[in-house]
Amino acid sequence: MKIAYKYIVPVMLLTLFSCGGGGDDPTPDPQPEPEVPAPLAAALIFPDNNEECTEGVVVSESESQVTFQWGASENTDSYTLQLNNLETGETSNSNTSNTEIQITLNRGTAYSWSIVSRANGTNETATSGTWRFYNAGAPVENYAPFPAYDPYPQMGVAIDAGDITLQWESSDLDGDTLSYVVYLDTVTPPTGQLGETDTNSYETNVQANNIYYWRVQTIDAAGNSTTSEVFEFRTNP
Incomplete structure (x- = not known):
């Protein structure tokens, strides 16, 4: 008598795994940098326009220290004082984050000044009007005119x-x-x-x-x- 043997072959189930759920997630668009608002022009306060400045602190026969003042302007982080000697044409720039700065000037000399407002993150600036003044020297009966x-x-x-x-x-x-x-x-x-x-x-x-x-x-x-x-x-x- 023949004996029939029944072979059972196990079936292996292969499960394929894929990464990322079938595809990469799209890269989000970069967010634009927030726009920095442009600074506004400052309002000048002192020294007064077309006046003699007598409030300087005398440091020598030829020099005195004058404190320039202006109002804070919107969207502004720093200021540049632009100073011009009206007799020699010499100019200078002084930077500050405050709304006043003390500068040593020649006595008995005419100057003009203005303020440039600046903001971090932008190259845009704003410039105030220009004021002129005469830095007081020794008392005189009649002052020389401002240079043209x-x-x-x-x-x-x-x-x-x-x-x-x-x-x-x-x-x-x-x-x-x-x-x-x-x-x-x-x-x-x-x-x-x-x-x-x-x-x-x-x-x-x-x-x-x-x-x-x-x-x-x-x-x-x-x-x-x-x-x-x-x-x-x-x-x-």
Whole structure:
């Protein structure tokens, strides 16, 4: 008799596993950096515009320390004080995160100043108006006028050749009547005298393709005088 053997073959079930549930999750889009608001211009407080500054602390016969003050401006992290010696044309910048800064100045000298507002995270800035003042020196009966400022043509611009009118602004602490001597040349400092005038302008003629340098001597009724910095403009070919 034959015996039949029944073989049972186990069946192996293979389970395939896949990573990530069938696919990678999409990478989220990068979030844009928040926009930094531009700073606003500061309001100037002291020294006062077109006034004599007598509140400085005298440190020597020739120098005193003056504290510049301005109002805080919105969206601003720091400030730059821009200072200009109106008699020599020398400029300087001083940085601070406060709304005041003390600077050592020459006594008996006219200056202009303005404030640039800055914010972290942006290159945008805002500039205040420009104020002028006379830093007090030894007492005098009559002050020299401010050197001429705000020239036209503006510094470094190019204009067409021909007839032009040079213009400028001026002021005097004593309110004296002012007169002017105007110099214009193609070399600096300019020595060619155009003429004299009692107004804040002078008509002249300029040639093409030149660089012109000019300045104004301001004279008050008491005979005091100041000379502006050298202004510059170009003429088109």
